[in-house]
Amino acid sequence: MLILMALFELGYVSFAYFMYAHLESISIIEQGLSLILFLGSIFVFVVNCLSLTSLRELDEIAKQAKYNAEHDFLTDLENRQRCIDAINERKLRQVDFSVILVDLNNFKQINDAKGHFFGDKLLVALANKMRAALLPRSQLYRMGGDEFIIIMDVSDANCIYSQNNALLSELRSGIEIEDLELDVTYSAGASLWTKQRQLGVFDLLKQADIAMYSAKHSRQSIVIFDEELHEGVEAEFQLLTNLKTALARGELTLYYQPIVCTQSGDIYGVEALLRWPQADGTVIMPDKFITLAERNNLIKQLSAFVINRVFQDLVILLEVHSSLEVHINLSCQDFVEQNLISTLAMLLDTHQIDPKHVVFELTESTVMQEVEKARSLIETLIEMGFSVSIDDFGTGFSSFSILKELPISQIKIDGSFVSLSHESEKDQAIVETSMFLARKLNCSIVAEGVESDACLQYLSRLGCPYIQGFQICEPLSLSECIKWMNSRLMVKGAMKRLDGR
DSSP states (O other): OOOHHHHHHHHHHHHHHHHHHTGGOOOOHHHHHHHHHHHHHHHHHHHHHHHHHHHHHHHHHHHHHHHHBBOOTTOOOOHHHHHHHHHHHHHHTTOOEEEEEEETTTHHHHHHHHOOOHHHHHHHHHHHHHHHOOOTTTTEEEEETTTEEESSOOHHHHHHHHHHHHHHHHTTOOOOEEEEOOOOOEEEEEEEETTTTTHHHHHHHHHHHHHHHHHHHHOOOOEEEEEEHHHHHHHHHHHHHHHHHHHHTTTOEEEEEHHHHHHHOEEEEEEEEEEEEEEEEEEEEEGGHHHHHHTTTTTHHHHHHHHHHHHHHHHHHHHOOOOOEEEEOOOOOGGTHHHHHHHHHHHHHHHHHOGGGEEEEEHHHHHHHHHHHHHHHHHHHHTTEEEEEEEEESSOHHHHHHHHHOOSSSSEEEEHHHHTTTTOOHHHHHHHHHHHHHHHHHEEEEEEEEOOOHHHHHHHTTTEEEESSTTTTOEEEEEHHHHHHHHHHHHHHHHHHHHOO
């Protein structure tokens, strides 16, 4: 283009020079026309220069637009689409490679506590740290949020672990944001592509995602995907799907395990326990699906189901035993459920139940995850007239602080200490210390896990007020529980009549 413009202008200059050299032999009209042509050539030259400048600017804009389309605006890393393109390019070349998905731990909590602007600064600093930790055959991409991808041109597990070690080493010194030192940790999952194991892009990324969640749950920094892990995830996914279906169809049910007074044998209350009956007559116990429900935000629906069913059943149970208390377990996710309190208020009004008949149980580990939210919830429940008990007491490192900080009215000593307390000095120490503390702080006590006469006699000698366990009674369906209570009350009534004689 520039050459053509130069030739064009050279032609006009040559013509102007010719006219000037023969100025005496040409007419005024010819002189005027030559001047007009010369000025026109200057105009064309200026227009062409401006056009070239505009074209260069448009070219720069196009290049910048292309760059922006391929890069993350925050960290300046290549983005998700470029990552997918890079995977496809390697697949076409039929070269072995691996993908590492890196997910920052606790990023949501940091965002909630310090704000999104602070979170953005953390992501930029993390991206820079990760760049510095890349091995020669690795390339880094940002997938979105707090997820990053590293593509390595190797499919060897040792190389993957080497890259992971380089990341850990780079992050060991922490990250400083706004004069705040942060210890940054992550969970990573890796998947491999080889000529013998050719996968589509999304299958490859899905496997890395599965491995990453396995790392997160097992608290490892990285897990490499394998078929056994895949089978476990598939089984878990199917269980979750079936659980959602069972909940929607009302196929879950409640069992009730009695709690009795140690000295008199009188019925004190029952604990509501969730059960999942199967078509073949078997029953899936809650330890098989509660953790799964918590990880997949289904626990609030399960809690709502239990609470609603308890209030329905409580009307029937109180007809049998007018002073009965029913214990209901809550999850930490119920702490942030805005509808919980309003639901309870509605149920109290609908069923005309005195809240003193309901005790909410919170596990020690659950409370310590969200202490302030637990405090707020407990105080609200107490204001409404409910009671609150700490379940599995003694299993964590924060039992004493819970008794000090939270306004609870009861503790349940964990069955792992109770069941062998009659023969284990260490278990006895824990049980007796827990009872001493509870009494000093005016908390009532339930010992769960009573499974033998020897254990029962030991707790009776200690003066433990309430006991629960298979030695007393196993969890029962509502109808069986009513029969058990009726028979218990009949026996107690008959004994009292005999004593009266």
